[in-house]
Amino acid sequence: MIQELSQDNLSNIISDNKKVVVQYAATWCGNCRIMKPKFKKLSSENEQMVFVIADAEKFPESRKLADVSNLPTFATFVDGKFVNQTQTNKFDVLKDLVNEVI
Numbered sequence: 001m002i003q004e005l006s007q008d009n010l011s012n013i014i015s016d017n018k019k020v021v022v023q024y025a026a027t028w029c030g031n032c033r034i035m036k037p038k039f040k041k042l043s044s045e046n047e048q049m050v051f052v053i054a055d056a057e058k059f060p061e062s063r064k065l066a067d068v069s070n071l072p073t074f075a076t077f078v079d080g081k082f083v084n085q086t087q088t089n090k091f092d093v094l095k096d097l098v099n100e101v102i
Contacts, residue, residue, distance in 0.1 A: 001041045004053045007036045010062035013071070014077045019049040019101055024056040024063060024073040031089040032072040038091045039074075042098055 003046045014020050025032035043051035053064045066075035066085045075085035
C-alpha cells in the first residue's frame, strides 16, 4: 500500500505503523519520477509495511525525520524510529534497504 502525503504528517504515520518506508521526492526530480514505479512495485511485494511518498519541498518537518539532503532519498522506520536511508536511482539498492527491515 502506498500513501502520498497531502499534509506534513509523516511523523504520525511513522508512530502509527510498525514498519514504514518513505520515498522523499520532488516534482522537478527526474530520478524521483523514475523510481516511483519501482517504489510502488516494492510496496505490492511487501504488504506488511507502509510505503509513503513525501514531497521533500512541501513537507519540511517530514524531511527532517531522515535528514534528507539529496533526492530521491529512501528511508526506513521501525517502531517509530529512524533505521536507515539511501539516495539512489537503482532498484537493487532500494530493495536492499527495504530488505534490512523485513
